[in-house]
Amino acid sequence: MSEPDRQRADSGRGAAAAARDELLRAHYDEFRKVAGRVLNGDAAALQIQPTDLAHEAVIRLSGLNRLDFKGRTHFLSLSARVMRQILIDEIRRMRAAKRQAPPVSTQLPPELGAQSIDLEDLDRALSKLEAVAPDHARLVEQRYFAGLTLEEIAEIDGVSVRTVKRQWRAARAWLVSELGQR
Amino acid sequence: MDTSLTRRAFAVFENALDIDDDAERESWLVSTCGADDLLFREVKKLLRADAAAERAMPTGGLQPTAGPMPTRIGHYRIVDLLGQGGMGEVFVGARDDGLFDHAVAIKRVRPSLLPETSRALFDRERRVLATLSHRHIAQLYDGGVDETGAPYFIMELVRGAPIDAYAASADLSPRQIVEKMIAICDAVQHAHQNLIVHADLKPANILINEAGDPKVVDFGVARVLRDADDISLHPQTPGYASPQRETGASPTPADDVFALGAILRALLTGDAARRAQHTVLTSEAIARSAAFAARSGEWRSNRARLVQGDLDDIIERACAAAPEDRYQAAVALAADLRAWLETRPIAAHADDRVYVFRKFIRRRRWRVVAVTIGGFGLIIALMLTSTLYAQADFARKQAEARFAEVRNLAKYLLYDVYDRLERTPQTLAMRRDVARVAQGYLNQLADTPSAPSDVLLEAADGFSRIAELQAGRSRASLGDPVGALENLDRADQIAARLQKTDPANTGTLILRARVAIRHAAIAMNSRQELDSATELLAQASRYIAAIPPDTRVAKLLTAQHEMESAILGNWKGAYTESQAHARKGIAVAESLTPDPIDARETQYVLARLYDALAESVYYGVSVPESEPVYARLVEITSSYLASHPDDMLGQRLAIEAHWGLGATLLGLNRPKDGLREMQAAAALMPTLLQYQPEDTGAQRTQRIVHSALAQALAMSGRFDEGVALLREELAKSEELVRQTSSRPEQVRSYGVTLAMLADLYADNNIAKEACPIYAKAEQVWIELDKRGVLTQLDRDNAQKMVRERQAQLKCR
Numbered sequence: 001m002s003e004p005d006r007q008r009a010d011s012g013r014g015a016a017a018a019a020r021d022e023l024l025r026a027h028y029d030e031f032r033k034v035a036g037r038v039l040n041g042d043a044a045a046l047q048i049q050p051t052d053l054a055h056e057a058v059i060r061l062s063g064l065n066r067l068d069f070k071g072r073t074h075f076l077s078l079s080a081r082v083m084r085q086i087l088i089d090e091i092r093r094m095r096a097a098k099r100q101a102p103p104v105s106t107q108l109p110p111e112l113g114a115q116s117i118d119l120e121d122l123d124r125a126l127s128k129l130e131a132v133a134p135d136h137a138r139l140v141e142q143r144y145f146a147g148l149t150l151e152e153i154a155e156i157d158g159v160s161v162r163t164v165k166r167q168w169r170a171a172r173a174w175l176v177s178e179l180g181q182r
Numbered sequence: 183m184d185t186s187l188t189r190r191a192f193a194v195f196e197n198a199l200d201i202d203d204d205a206e207r208e209s210w211l212v213s214t215c216g217a218d219d220l221l222f223r224e225v226k227k228l229l230r231a232d233a234a235a236e237r238a239m240p241t242g243g244l245q246p247t248a249g250p251m252p253t254r255i256g257h258y259r260i261v262d263l264l265g266q267g268g269m270g271e272v273f274v275g276a277r278d279d280g281l282f283d284h285a286v287a288i289k290r291v292r293p294s295l296l297p298e299t300s301r302a303l304f305d306r307e308r309r310v311l312a313t314l315s316h317r318h319i320a321q322l323y324d325g326g327v328d329e330t331g332a333p334y335f336i337m338e339l340v341r342g343a344p345i346d347a348y349a350a351s352a353d354l355s356p357r358q359i360v361e362k363m364i365a366i367c368d369a370v371q372h373a374h375q376n377l378i379v380h381a382d383l384k385p386a387n388i389l390i391n392e393a394g395d396p397k398v399v400d401f402g403v404a405r406v407l408r409d410a411d412d413i414s415l416h417p418q419t420p421g422y423a424s425p426q427r428e429t430g431a432s433p434t435p436a437d438d439v440f441a442l443g444a445i446l447r448a449l450l451t452g453d454a455a456r457r458a459q460h461t462v463l464t465s466e467a468i469a470r471s472a473a474f475a476a477r478s479g480e481w482r483s484n485r486a487r488l489v490q491g492d493l494d495d496i497i498e499r500a501c502a503a504a505p506e507d508r509y510q511a512a513v514a515l516a517a518d519l520r521a522w523l524e525t526r527p528i529a530a531h532a533d534d535r536v537y538v539f540r541k542f543i544r545r546r547r548w549r550v551v552a553v554t555i556g557g558f559g560l561i562i563a564l565m566l567t568s569t570l571y572a573q574a575d576f577a578r579k580q581a582e583a584r585f586a587e588v589r590n591l592a593k594y595l596l597y598d599v600y601d602r603l604e605r606t607p608q609t610l611a612m613r614r615d616v617a618r619v620a621q622g623y624l625n626q627l628a629d630t631p632s633a634p635s636d637v638l639l640e641a642a643d644g645f646s647r648i649a650e651l652q653a654g655r656s657r658a659s660l661g662d663p664v665g666a667l668e669n670l671d672r673a674d675q676i677a678a679r680l681q682k683t684d685p686a687n688t689g690t691l692i693l694r695a696r697v698a699i700r701h702a703a704i705a706m707n708s709r710q711e712l713d714s715a716t717e718l719l720a721q722a723s724r725y726i727a728a729i730p731p732d733t734r735v736a737k738l739l740t741a742q743h744e745m746e747s748a749i750l751g752n753w754k755g756a757y758t759e760s761q762a763h764a765r766k767g768i769a770v771a772e773s774l775t776p777d778p779i780d781a782r783e784t785q786y787v788l789a790r791l792y793d794a795l796a797e798s799v800y801y802g803v804s805v806p807e808s809e810p811v812y813a814r815l816v817e818i819t820s821s822y823l824a825s826h827p828d829d830m831l832g833q834r835l836a837i838e839a840h841w842g843l844g845a846t847l848l849g850l851n852r853p854k855d856g857l858r859e860m861q862a863a864a865a866l867m868p869t870l871l872q873y874q875p876e877d878t879g880a881q882r883t884q885r886i887v888h889s890a891l892a893q894a895l896a897m898s899g900r901f902d903e904g905v906a907l908l909r910e911e912l913a914k915s916e917e918l919v920r921q922t923s924s925r926p927e928q929v930r931s932y933g934v935t936l937a938m939l940a941d942l943y944a945d946n947n948i949a950k951e952a953c954p955i956y957a958k959a960e961q962v963w964i965e966l967d968k969r970g971v972l973t974q975l976d977r978d979n980a981q982k983m984v985r986e987r988q989a990q991l992k993c994r
Contacts (some may be wrong), residue, residue: 010707077970081926081969081970081971081972081973082925082926085925132184132185132188132189132192133188133189133192134717134968135968136192138968138969138970142970159478166196166199168198169195169196169199169235170192170195170196170228170232170233171193172231172232172235173227173228173229173231173232174188174192174228174231176232176234177227177228177230177231180231
């Protein structure tokens with residue numbers, strides 16, 4: 001079966017290909033590498049900013065250089081979830097591999113109380129939010145794991161900035177009280 | 183947690199945000215929530231949290247600070263102010279938990295200076311630094327934002343002096359200076375390898391610690407190479423800036439090399455580097471140096487003599503006005519400095535045999551002198567010097583031998599090791615590693631400025647080979663089309679350069695043809711860029727035309743070219759054209775006498791040609807007429823598989839051939855024959871999957887084969903077996919999705935399998951079973967869409983299809 005046929009056979013019998021899917025898959029390992037390297041430090045405790053990973057990913061993922069700005073933010077938005085998963089997976093892997101794995105924390109932005117929080121706690125909180133309000137959780141991912149601004153998110157999702165801002169404030173308020181309860 | 187409560191609270195909360203007045207909002211809340219006290223309390227809780235968050239970051243920007251010295255930042259107590267710079271202050275900090283004595287440097291960015299962009303600049307600086315770990319680069323430990331909103335980062339505290347002050351007070355000799363410079367070059371090289379340029383190298387940014395080790399600090403203006411941001415905010419210090427930087431060009435590694443040369447010069451002359459002084463030789467500048475005015479004339483001329491010649495040349499080359507005349511890398515500069523230390527020939531003179539000879543005489547001077555004093559005759563002296571010359575030649579040959587070693591290593595990895603791994607089950611990760619290591623070697627080869635053209639051609643060939651491993655279809659590729667395209671570009675750039683100097687070189691033409699063909703394959707199959715594939719194939723045929731036509735390589739390239747042209751024709755729906763290409767390719771491929779050297783490639787090309795021909799006949803002529811072509815394809819692939827049972831390529835080609843023939847037979851309403859072929863395809867799947875469990879392509883093939891097999895079973899009156907098969911497939915897929923960290927492609931695969939099962943029911947008019955499964959499949963697409971990972975392709979096809987069939991069956 002040739003590639004066109006294979007595509008037809010596997011994509012709900014249509015034509016053309018999953019170019020973006022391909023892009024994401026191609027970069028999955030790069031994300032992992034970026035995350036892995038950050039976590040491989042020998043520090044007693046690690047503090048990382050997920051948005052740094054996103055920025056670094058953009059720079060390191062050579063293919064993204066070819067994308068224009070819009071393509072870039074779009075791709076980042078697409079991969080926010082993947083980045084979050086990878087980060088958490090890598091942390092878990094590191095913990096499994098090292099007997100004395102350091103805790104991995106992140107510094108929340110001032111609007112979220114500027115506190116230092118264990119990344120896995122943040123992930124748990126997000127999963128909880130996801131179960132209730134997936135759109136809001138996705139917004140946090142886009143903002144916090146992909147480093148996108150509210151304006152960029154609005155542009156990508158094709159909604160007004162006002163809508164995104166309202167949703168962001170709801171998600172943020174929920175996170176503040178959720179994390180405050182720990 | 184009550185999910186519906188939270189959801190409702192969000193809705194009320196978001197509407198409440200529109201009301202600015204507190205009292206008004208309160209009364210609106212009371213009336214909206216009515217008797218629902220829980221909802222009211224939930225919304226109030228959110229509003230309180232929102233107010234706190236808004237206070238912390240009212241405008242979403244940073245709070246300007248211009249206050250007194252902070253008492254603490256992060257986990258650190260501020261002990262001292264180390265300095266103030268353009269971007270902010272640097273403090274000495276100490277762990278305030280008393281656990282251990284650990285002093286650090288804390289750099290706090292002054293946000294008031296650049297209120298809008300400071301955070302981005304800072305983040306970039308931190309990001310850049312964090313990637314660097316080298317014993318001669320001050321290490322970044324940590325970073326964050328302090329209570330006032332000012333970003334900070336914590337880095338290795340270097341106690342010591344800038345290198346120029348240190349060199350003056352410790353009275354470093356040229357030899358000691360060169361030793362320090364070599365360490366600095368290593369640090370800069372390390373940064374360059376990580377795509378980071380320093381962009382502001384100067385003595386003040388190189389500290390010598392208490393142990394005498396240099397540490398490069400303040401990568402504050404360093405830019406990631408590919409980042410095209412404007413850097414005019416922070417111009418480089420004059421004197422250390424290359425002419426290109428002076429004119430405002432983006433920093434490159436060549437600019438760092440220039441700065442390194444300028445630093446070396448400054449240290450040797452004792453004077454800070456100044457603009458446009460590079461016309462005066464360093465050794466001459468020593469005599470005039472104000473810093474050495476108090477020294478004796480003898481001291482100065484001794485120093486000048488040491489520097490004269492080699493070090494003058496090295497500095498001149500490092501500080502050449504044109505970047506292409508400079509050392510191409512810091513490591514090359516370091517190599518020459520090392521050679522100077524060891525009084526070895528330096529690259530600045532590499533082609534100058536007399537020079538090499540002279541150098542060897544100097545190194546063995548005592549021997550030459552002894553010979554002269556001993557009064558031996560001229561002949562003996564000549565004999566001796568020719569021995570020395572031979573030794574110099576030997577040293578050069580040794581260097582070439584190391585070169586050859588790297589070449590052989592890359593070749594060995596890319597061909598022997600990789601192929602062997604590919605025939606071993608479950609080696610994807612190892613193969614990826616091998617490709618990565620080989621890539622490193624090739625980069626090294628291609629970046630060696632003195633590499634001769636045959637080495638460059640070989641490196642380019644290697645890049646093209648890696649591209650094949652990354653995205654080629656004749657193997658279980660590493661699934662990295664983006665990386666593959668990059669390597670192809672790289673190969674073609676080198677080849678294009680080589681072609682300019684030697685346009686008729688067959689090796690270059692072959693490479694360019696191969697690269698264009700591979701590029702075309704990726705363009706059409708991974709990216710649907712049919713126009714660019716067309717253009718690339720046209721280019722390839724021009725290259726092929728210039729290769730002597732009767733050679734085996736020309737024929738093989740022609741067959742490959744026809745194969746890709748035929749596949750492209752099928753993509754475009756130009757089936758007549760496609761048939762012509764396929765038939766021509768088959769004729770060429772079958773005219774080649776079998777040769778074990780390229781047996782695998784020719785078999786692959788032949789199979790693909792028949793496949794493309796069969797497909798073009800199937801779609802372009804008629805289904806019945808495609809049957810014999812598919813049958814021939816099965817024959818070819820089966821015989822290859824029989825003679826190469828370990829080769830997964832044969833396995834995959836045979837599976838696909840059986841599938842193609844089977845699907846054709848089913849289309850001709852010959853379910854028994856179709857079933858036989860599908861069973862043959864399915865029987866080959868376990869081996870393939872066992873070898874390549876991580877290969878998503880293999881999993882996809884399995885899904886396609888099982889779906890067809892189920893269909894064949896149903897058509898043969900064994901509907902229940904078909905359903906059972908897909909249910910089994912579904913259970914496996916569901917299991918994967920249920921794991922918390924399921925990847926989008928696993929979810930997608932679950933959706934596709936659901937749709938297949940539903941299709942089977944629907945085709946057999948069992949709407950009662952089909953409808954709920956379609957609904958589930960639809961749910962999967964929605965879920966993917968929500969996650970933001972539903973591709974346009976799936977939106978247009980898979981999702982649409984599910985909806986259409988639901989409508990046909992009147993599910994709702």
